[in-house]
Amino acid sequence: MPKITFDQVAKSYGSVEVLPPFDLALDDGEFTVLVGPSGCGKSTTLRMLAGLETLSGGEIFFDEKPISKLEPKDRDLAMVFQDYALYPHMTIAKNMSFALRLARAPKSEIEEKVRRVAEMLNIAPLLDRKPAELSGGQRQRVAMGRALVRDAGTFLFDEPLSNLDAKLRGKMRAELAEMRDTIDKNMVYVTHDQVEAMTLGDRIVVMSDGLIQQQGTPEELFKSPVNKFVAGFIGSPSMNFIDGELVDDDGKTWVHGDGFKLPLDLDISARMNDVQTRAVTVGLRPSSLTTDISRGAPIELKVVVSEYLGAQSVLVTRCGGADVLVETQSTSPVRAGSVQTFGVLTNEIMIFDKASGLRL
Amino acid sequence: MQSANVNRLTPYLFLAPAALIMAVALLYPIGYMIYASFLDWNPSQRIGEADFVGLRNYVNLLSDAAFLESFWVTIKFAAIVVSVEMFIGVGLALLLDRNIRGMSLLRTLFILPMMIAPIVVGLMWRYMYHPTVGIFNRTLKSLGFETVPWLSDGSWAFASVVIADVWQWTPFIFILSLAALQSLPQSAMEASRIDGATGWQQIIHIKLPLMMPVLIVTLLLRLIDAFKVLEVILVLTNGGPGLSTEILSLRISRTASEFRELGEAAAMSNFLLILLMLLTFGMFFYNKAVEVRAARLRAAAEED
Incomplete structure (x- = not known):
């Protein structure tokens, strides 16, 4: 569970600058939510952290260690994707154990971990099914489970609830909030939904147009926004x-x-x-x-x-x-x-x- | 009432011309061929004058060493070319599935061989394989190596026709594989990178299994084609030396035109037809099974 520091990190595609250089520090064991409207650069930030996008400038540090040149697998992180990104040809058990199998963990350990996480997420009866045989909510849980089985130091969530209907989203949000309190890991969560941000985040980073507008606790953002954008974005109904x-x-x-x-x-x-x-x-x-x-x-x-x-x-x-x-x-x-x-x-x-x- | 009847007939009316052409151009010749395969018939006779011999032609086939030899050559040819083409085609697709500058131009170049008429391919390779003026032997010679009897030695000739076929048809597998690769879900690839898969592990555990449906159909299509191959080999070796490259379609054409045994040739054609039908049905049932499975899964998922 490293302390994550973005130091003058920037991203551009060709001549288009999507993220001007920015600094950001995420404390050890914190649940950080990056929130902002579509195209604000929050997903890009997360993907750079994951190693799925290269940095155009600056460096990301895990504690004191620069990681921008490391492969995703060497960054000790797990990620939940917006569209779940399950492997369609593998059963749920195989999906969840993929990382462990690649790491050549002992079979008994793999089984034990998968079973434990599956029970925690109530997906134990689904382990032999394939992703196509699951409903959206179940797939969501599997995606979550696949990340949890990894036991990585940092968990990344890329809008994990946005493909669910409103009711299910509310339910999963509550479960996530519960999980946040039981699992002592770094969590970085990207969403465009300020309600998710407010309910889940220990700390919220509000982004817009590639710039970090403000960061702070949900209460700080609500009570003392630094500008009109943050004031309008946080709170429902909006200001x-x-x-x-x-x-x-x-x-x-x-x-x-x-x-x-x-x-x-x-x-x-x-x-x-x-x-x-x-x-x-x-x-x-x-x-x-x-x-x-x-x-x-x-x-x-x-x-x-x-x-x-x-x-x-x-x-x-x-x-x-x-x-x-x-x-x-x-x-x-x-x-x-x-x-x-x-x-x-x-x-x-x-x-x-x-x-x-x-x-x- | 009447207009309702007409409406119901409309689709059949539209289908009728196509059905008619199918019947005349496909079913009639096939029926003719099946009938002919039961006759002892040479080209100087009209079909009515030929003797009906029942299954004799088929029985003869099974004891005809030359036919069995060419059947074996065909199987060997199809198995080898399709395996090699799959290997190279899929391999190339995996290598070139990335954004490089000029990729679209490269792709067009890659599929060029496929667009050349087989006869032309045959002629082209025959010149390249030419024992003295062909580019291969000239190159070998200038480098100080022994020349190779490309088309005049049995084993070399077989290898030569395999090389020509691989050259022409690998692109087919390449473009289909590339299309399959590029339609794979990107996020699953990214997930596997985070899960710790190396490039190879990604290929083996994620890419190939996900491409499998396309690969199987591609394989069957190529297999069907490989069994029917004629022109390139006809031009390159005409089946020789000996029977080393005499594939079934060549054997059939020689039986009809050289040996003047139309009944026997028809029986061989039927034999090949049955073989291809089996492959086609295999493909059909595979597709069907995939569809049924997908439908069942969808139904199961929606129930939840």
């Missing part, structure tokens, strides 16, 4: 952004825009005094708005749609020209089409520079 302007009035700093004027808390307005720009984007989490107007600054919103989700509802509302999502308890129903006053929890307001998207 509302409304353009506005900072104004000083009545001894306080306000953010003023089309259809709203919100006071800023002291600590936020103190920070605003240091910045030049007045054109900003206000970030409001759907959960920062409440129907209880006594709890926050008032804002008038026109409710367009009310999406009933059960215990909670998501209201699609309009503030001037911008759509604003509001998360409410379904116990206080809101009629679509009405104009309502909501309370904004001012301590949760985030202000971003409109031009650069950086959080102020």
Whole structure:
């Protein structure tokens, strides 16, 4: 379980630079999630770590050892692929034991390991079948099992749940979370699904356009995103952004825009005094708005749609020209089409520079 | 009601011309040949004048040393050329399954021999094998080696026709293998690299087993072709020296034209036909079995 360090690692295909040089350090025994939209370079990063892609620059270190010239098999890692990548002509048992058989492990040891992992993943009855005879969820487990049998120091997951339906995905996610706590290994997990990232990661690395936007614990990312991209990417439903302007009035700093004027808390307005720009984007989490107007600054919103989700509802509302999502308890129903006053929890307001998207 | 009937007949109407041509051009000659194989018939007779001799032609075949010899030559030829071609073709495909500059040009060059008419291939190789002016012997001589009796010694002649056939038909196996290789699931290859497979282990444990369905069909296609081979050998050696390269189709043509025994030739043709049918059925049933198995697996997977 080495400490993995990316040192100025870069990747380009011909003249197209997909990953400008970046640094990244993954601590020993950590579950790291690389998350970002398609094409952000997260899979490429993982594949470089796996040795399936060459580096165009920089070096990856396992502890102090450079590994970029090593073959994948010499990096002591196991990988779960998005499409599972099972060997179609081998039975499940053979699939799972392939690496051990190549390593010429004793037969009894192979059998023992395969059986143990198969029992852990509830796939023991499937060992004699071939991958084509399994459902998607079962194949997923086998892919996981094949990686676990290896007992490698580092586990890599390349969007392992994205081919499953929503229900199964939720189930597997929970099982993975359980596995994470029982297996003390480095795990690097790539996904485009922020829910997976939030629920699984000890640490999340948010990537976009080949750049690492921010890394931190799920809570850090949620509570203090460094820019608009991270703020919008993390959290579900995602954060509302409304353009506005900072104004000083009545001894306080306000953010003023089309259809709203919100006071800023002291600590936020103190920070605003240091910045030049007045054109900003206000970030409001759907959960920062409440129907209880006594709890926050008032804002008038026109409710367009009310999406009933059960215990909670998501209201699609309009503030001037911008759509604003509001998360409410379904116990206080809101009629679509009405104009309502909501309370904004001012301590949760985030202000971003409109031009650069950086959080102020 | 009436239009419904017409609609039902439509597919058969469209099939009719093809069926008719099949019947005239395929079934009729085959029927004719089967009938002829029961006759003692020489070309000066009309078919009606020939004596019906039952299975005598077939019985004769089994005791005809020349026929058995050429049957053996055919088997030997087919087995050797197909094995060598499979080995080289698949090997080349494994070697060239990568992104190199100019690969498409290289591929085109590789399959060129396949596109040359067999007669031309025969003539080409006959000049190259020529004992004095052929390129092989001239080269050998200029390098100070003994010349080789390419087409005039029994064993050498057999080797020579094998070489020519391998030259022409290896590309067929090469392109099919390459296509099979390039359609293999990439992620399984990557998984095997991570699992620790070396290049060789990847070939043996992953690539070849996954290519197997294509390889088996390719093998059977080539085997069927190899049993029917005629032109190249006809031009190169005409079956000689002795009977060393006299494959079945050559024997059949000589029996009909030189020995003027049409009935006997028809019996031989039937013999070859049955052999090829067995191979074809083998291929057919193999395909069928694969399909059935795939369908069963799919059904099983969907149940879960």
